[in-house]
Amino acid sequence: MAKLNLKSIKKSTRDQFITIAMVIVVYIIVQILVATGSMSSLMQGLLVPMCTYSIVAIGLNLCVGYLGELSIGHAGFMCVGAFSSAFVTKLLEGTITNGIVLFLIALCAGVLMAALFGFLIGIPVLRLRGDYLAIVTLAFGEIIKNVINVLYIAKDTDGFHFAISNGNAIKLSDEGMWLINGAKGIVKIPHLSSFTAGVILILIALLIVYNLVNSRSGRAIMAIRDNRIAAESVGINITKFKLMAFTISAAIAGAGGVLYAHNLSTVTATPANFGYNMSIMILVFVVLGGMGSFRGSIIAAVLLTLLPEVLRGLADYRMLIYSIVLIAMMLFNWAPKCIEWRQKLGVKFRRNAKKEAV
Amino acid sequence: MKKALSVVVTAAMMTTLMAGCGDSNGDAQSAPAADGAAAGTESAAASDAGAASDAGAADGTTFKIGGIGPTTGDAAIYGTAVMNAAQIAVDEINAAGGINGYQVEFKFEDDQSDAEKSVNAYNSLKDWGMQMLMGTVTTTPCVAVADMTAADGMFQLTPSASSTDVIVNDNVFQACFTDPNQGTASAQYIAENGLATKVAVIYDSSSVYSSGIEATFVEEAANQGIEIVAEEAFTADSKTDFSTQLQKAQSAGAELVFLPIYYTEASIILTQADGMGYEPTFFGVDGMDGILGVENFNTELAEGVMLLTPFAADADDEATQAFVSKYQELYGDVPNQFAADAYDAIYIIKAAAEQAGVTPDMSAADLGAALSGAMTSISVDGLTGEGMTWQATGEVSKAPKAVVIKDGAYAAM
Incomplete structure (x- = not known):
């Protein structure tokens, strides 16, 4: 047993190193391409969204892959992160002029709010066994979207104005400013996100999750996933560790939301960006990339964000091809026959590699 | 491994x-x-891959106009209409000798009505070498893209994004009415023609368009002495059953129900109101245009529905008829108001380009500055209005038209 553990730690350290090196290498390559002007506007525009979805996928992977609980409301945490950070940015825009400081404050606000919501949801739900977390997070994602759509907050010389469902109740003076305007969401958010910020956030998220899963707490979390009764019998506080993993997972998703909100000048809670479909999309990144593999999550998020955009040349067929590729990838990764076939190939591959090495 | x-x-x-x-x-x-x-x-x-090193460089022989809108997803019907109609206008202009003697190229990209995808579409058009943007079709993506065009100095004319948030930048103009305009004009129209004193509103609180019109309608209604007896909202997640909202309107004694929503939901409301035997006057705005084309909808129910729209497909002027027959011939449908707005938008760009005397070898930013300057001094007669003019704010001024549905067709009021 001890031997096995030792082996897995070694492998995980290597794994960790490769993932972080991969992110840094990609970052350097991209920076060189941008500097030499050989990168198209489309690709440059996609850099931040790719970071955003990678971060959220890392967050969800912690929940699905290590905690073993299914969450289908991570877009909801993204939404919380996006709106609370954009709200703070709008509020402080006039007083803090340094973009980096402003972004850091907004980041803290977004992450903390997402963590708070994750914590609050986790308290009752994570005490239960079974698929309750999936059900509750699904509901949470829908609720938060609808709540934001009826929330009106404005600020003028008289102070703050709040209204729910009836924005007409707020009469603003001329220099007044809408902070959240119901379905219109938040507009005129300064562009504070950048690829560099995104990569730094990915690296921070990776450091956090790798350190967590390789720590004592991480082993406790995985023990709960593998055998709850056994974990309980050795004195692991189930609720505490579950809550810890889920809150961190939500907080990381919140960070993705912060990046999302500050990349576009407007953020609205629509089914397309923070709805059920987006939650499923993030789950697809995690499942395709391999549950428990953070590197896989990043690669899947990047590829699947890129795919529909680079297929633009195919006009209306692109969504069709995109879904076929999804199905093909899913089969390739998970179908028993495919796994068998890949194992055969894998053996060959490894032998070849050895030969080459010799 | x-x-x-x-x-x-x-x-x-x-x-x-x-x-x-x-x-x-x-x-x-x-x-x-x-x-x-x-x-x-x-x-x-x-x-x-796909990196075009000379992004945005025009070859100087043709004008490149880009379009962005949803051609897939929930709002696909609007984006497709805009794409088709703009293509018709571009083909007509090319056949007639182009703009300032230069031919025009048009390319349309899908954004699924999502802000992030819209920015991707914009960047992809920039790689293609777009010099002017006719888009985007829907409001929220338009706000995001307007921010990008402002940074690049690119000229942008939206056919149908009607929020005032869209036109905060100097380089962005609208071919359609703004939401506040529609709400105010509807309230004024109802009051001036004495259509009703007790009015109920059913709107989509999750839609920027719908809630925008609703807000200004309610505000103006108070000035006009119209009593709002019910203000009922629904969201994009619950748009299949409206019996609760209709019952509230009925029990509040509303004589007129104002529907600042799109026609798909409006057709359900009309069917359900008929089912409960509630027969108020229904009043819609431009999103209601297209209601006669809804599949499995009994168009008799739409009899007497009034709507404020700049375009009616069966208007008898020559330009409209030529456009409608051409659209039908090429795409098989009757064009809606979005199509008309897009058709006009291309001609508005043409008028502005001719006024400014621009040539395709200018950079997108120079073109943007020249066209924005010219916009305030042109007047365009189009399908959606005679003598359309623009203020520097980007807002169009044209007269709203109200039509009523009579014998299964739109008739002017």
Whole structure:
């Protein structure tokens, strides 16, 4: 047993190193391409969204892959992160002029709010066994979207104005400013996100999750996933560790939301960006990339964000091809026959590699 | 190793897919196919592929107009209409000798009515060499894209994004009414013609368009002495059953129900109101246009429905008829108001370009400055209005038209 553990730690350290090196290498390559002007506007525009979805996928992977609980409301945490950070940015825009400081404050606000919501949801739900977390997070994602759509907050010389469902109740003076305007969401958010910020956030998220899963707490979390009764019998506080993993997972998703909100000048809670479909999309990144593999999550998020955009040349067929590729990838990764076939190939591959090495 | 293999194969799949996109620098593809390093370089190859090094450079012989709108997803009907109608206008202009003697190229990109995808579409059009943007079709993406065009100085004319948030920048103009305009005009129209004193409103609180019109309608109604007896909202997630909202309107004694919503939901409301035997006057705005084309909808129920729209497909003027018959011939449907707005938008760009005397060899930013300057001094007669003019704010001024549905067709009031 001890031997096995030792082996897995070694492998995980290597794994960790490769993932972080991969992110840094990609970052350097991209920076060189941008500097030499050989990168198209489309690709440059996609850099931040790719970071955003990678971060959220890392967050969800912690929940699905290590905690073993299914969450289908991570877009909801993204939404919380996006709106609370954009709200703070709008509020402080006039007083803090340094973009980096402003972004850091907004980041803290977004992450903390997402963590708070994750914590609050986790308290009752994570005490239960079974698929309750999936059900509750699904509901949470829908609720938060609808709540934001009826929330009106404005600020003028008289102070703050709040209204729910009836924005007409707020009469603003001329220099007044809408902070959240119901379905219109938040507009005129300064562009504070950048690829560099995104990569730094990915690296921070990776450091956090790798350190967590390789720590004592991480082993406790995985023990709960593998055998709850056994974990309980050795004195692991189930609720505490579950809550810890889920809150961190939500907080990381919140960070993705912060990046999302500050990349576009407007953020609205629509089914397309923070709805059920987006939650499923993030789950697809995690499942395709391999549950428990953070590197896989990043690669899947990047590829699947890129795919529909680079297929633009195919006009209306692109969504069709995109879904076929999804199905093909899913089969390739998970179908028993495919796994068998890949194992055969894998053996060959490894032998070849050895030969080459010799 | 399994994982590594899957990564390599997926990456290979991506590369083959993108081989068709051309312009790949090739150097990144000679990466060693080993473990994570392969994954890293492959995704770099992915970002690298499709890179057009001379982004945005025009070849100087044609004007390149880009369009953005949803051609897939929930709002696809609007984006498709805009795409088709704009293409008709571009073909007509090219057949008649182009703009200032130069031919026009038009390319339309899908954004699924999502802000992030819209920005991607914009960037992709920039790579194509777009000089002027006719878009976007829907409001929220338009706000995001307007921010990008402002940074690039690109001229932008939206056919149908009606929020005032869209036109805060100097380079963005609208071909359609703003939401506040529609709400105010509707309230004034109802009051001036004495249509009703007790009015109920059913609107989509999750839609920027609908809630925007609703807010100004309610505000103006108070000034006009109209009593709002019920203000009922629904959201995009619950738009199949409106019996609660209708019952509230009925029990509040509303004589007129104002529906600042799109026609799909409006057709359900009309059917359900008929089912409960509630027969108020229904009053809609431009989103209601198209209600007669809804499948499985009994158009008799729409008899007497009034709507404020700049365009009616069966208007008898020559321009409208020519456009409608051409659209039907090419695409098989009756064009809606979005199509008319887009058709006009292309001609508005033409008018502005001719006024400014621009040539295609100018950069997008120079063109943007010249066209924005010219917009305030042109007057365009189009399908959606006679003598349309623009203020520097980007807002169009044209007279709203109210039509009523009579014998299964729109009739002017």
